[in-house]
Amino acid sequence: MANPDVAAPPSAFDLEVETLIIGAGACGMIAALAAHEAGQDVLLLEADAIPTGSTALSAGLIPAAGTRLQRDAGISDSPDGFATDIQAKAHHENDDALVAAMARTAPQVIDWLVETHGLPFSLVRDFDYPGHSQRRMHGLPSRSGRELIDALRARIEALDIPLICNRRATRLYAAGATLAGARVTLPDQSGEDIGCERLILACNGFGGNRAMVAHHMPDIADAIWFGHDGNRGEAISWGEALGARRRHLGAYQGHGNVAHPHGILITWATITEGGVQVNTSGKRFWNEAQGYSEAARAVLAQPGGVAWTIFDARIAAIARQFEDFKNAEAQGAVITGDTVETLAEKAGLAADVLAKTITDIPAGGRDAFGRTWGATPLSPPFCAVKVTGALFHTQGGLEVDPTTAKVRRAEGGTFDNLYAAGGAACGVSGKGDSGYLSGNGLLAAVTLGYIAGGG
Structure with a gap:
């Protein structure tokens, strides 16, 4: 477990600010x-040399319902409809008020980032994500989390908001329900004590802490860790030491479409647009329409913990809007074949079995796994990527008040001035992996961050 360090406030601080934010994702x-x-x-603190975090490893897509971009595209959507989709995916295991607050805040954040800060968001309009009843994914041109991080950092610098990197928070100072500040460690291992009136924990979850992962989510403990190694679980451990309420610590977002051994995320559009996953025998093994988070365990359960994602040139053209996919192609992770036989030979799969798998797809019908198919079948030339399952980030965390993002106390009420957002807070993905709706991670990051910051 992460070692929580909570102490009484010192007699004096080296520096004092109004709002101290730990984590610059x-x-x-x-x-x-x-x-x-x-x-x-x-004052914004970041443990790494430059801001990256889990955001930089994602596709940078933020779901929001009722934005101006949706209206301009002729899409009628609403926060209530979005909240319904979130709860349906999570089997109604989430707090209703938290879901409503995130769904209501998301379009405000997108419109604000576009209109006030000039971020060139656009709507993903050429494919659907599982569980979303409308097209509501918003991303920057490259569909890259790295671009999102860099754009936000550019705004931080343009507004002269102090951002100090290479500063890892190692201790919180508290007196009862009031936080007084934090100690940060510098690269030379010296320390600074920073006092504050408000403290926001934005230091993500605990996916990089293998002991905590094994304890809270043993079914994914052996998966590749695809998140940021800085996600060590300090927020959870500080919360425990402070007497904060924690919830759904077994919840996480997995992904069953990571190119192996390249370690590159392959967009789930390769599946939603009509692709399939097969094991090393060339056979399908589950209903891929359930979602990419559940896919991690489904793929890892196959021989060797790997599978092949099979799609075609039409789908590949859609996937190329993502920088990760273009990178996968450049590195040779995407195999192509003019026929099923050619593709099977390159992938080391049985040609007759793979051919039957593809021809058994019921265009416009429902298959034995319960997946409903569109009318466009896979057709040559074909593509394949060898994939494995991975853990991307944890979804449980500190309980917060939905209207303020203040951390709730185990004995009741909230802390006076302690806030949690993003992966540090309990999200809206239920209590396992199957409750994760596409974009839930960044949804919690941007909405709770916005609520906490403006409080």
């Missing part, structure tokens, strides 16, 4: 932008 930077807009004196 998308969550922390959006919190900083919101706090700055509210007129607060802000």
Whole structure:
């Protein structure tokens, strides 16, 4: 487990600010932008040499319902409809008020990032994500989390919001329900004590802490860790030491479409647009329409913990809007064949079995796994990627008040000035992996970050 260090406040601090934010991923930077807009004196701390976090490893897509971009595209959507989709995917295991707050805040954040900060978001309009009843994924041109991080950082720098890197928070100072500040460790192992009036934990979850993963989610403990190694679980352990409420610590987002051994995320559009997953025998083994989070365990359960994602040139053209997919092609992870036999030979699969798998897909019908298919069948030339399952980030965390993002206390009420957002807070993915709706991670990051920052 992460070692929590909570102590009484020192007699004096080296530096004092109004709002101290720990973690400069998308969550922390959006919190900083919101706090700055509210007129607060802000200091944003980042443990790494440059801001990256889990956001930089994602596709950078944020789901939001009722945005101007949706309306411009002729899409009628609403926060209530989005909330319904979130709860349906999570089997109604989420707190209704938290879901409603995120769904209501998401379009505000997207419109604000576009109109106030000039981020060139656009709507993903050429394919659907499992569980979403409308097209509501918003991303920057490259469909890359790295682009999102860099764009947010550019705004932080343009507004002269102090961002200090190479500063890892190692201790929180508290007196009862009030947080007084934090100690940060510098690269030379010296320390600084920073006092604050408000403290926002935006330091993500605990996926990089293998002991915590094995304890809380043993079924995914052996999977590849595809998140950021800085996700060590400090927020969870600090919360435990402080007497905070924690919830759904077994919840996580997996992904069953990571190119192996290349370690490159392959967009789930390769599946939603009509692709399939087969094992090393060339046979399908589950209903791929359930979602990419559940796919991690499904793939890892196959021989060798791997599978092949099979699609065609039409789908590949859609997937190329993602930088990761183009990178996978450049590195030779995507195999192509003019016929099923050619593809099977390159992939080392039985040609007759793979051919039957493809021809058994019921165009416009429902298959034995319960998946419903569109009318466009796979056709040559074909493509394949060898994939495995991975853990992307944890979804459980500290319980927060949905209207303020203040952390709730185990004995009742909330802390006076402690906030949690993003992976540090309990999200809206239920209590396991099957409740994860596409985009839930960044949804929690941007909405709770916005709420906490503006509080």
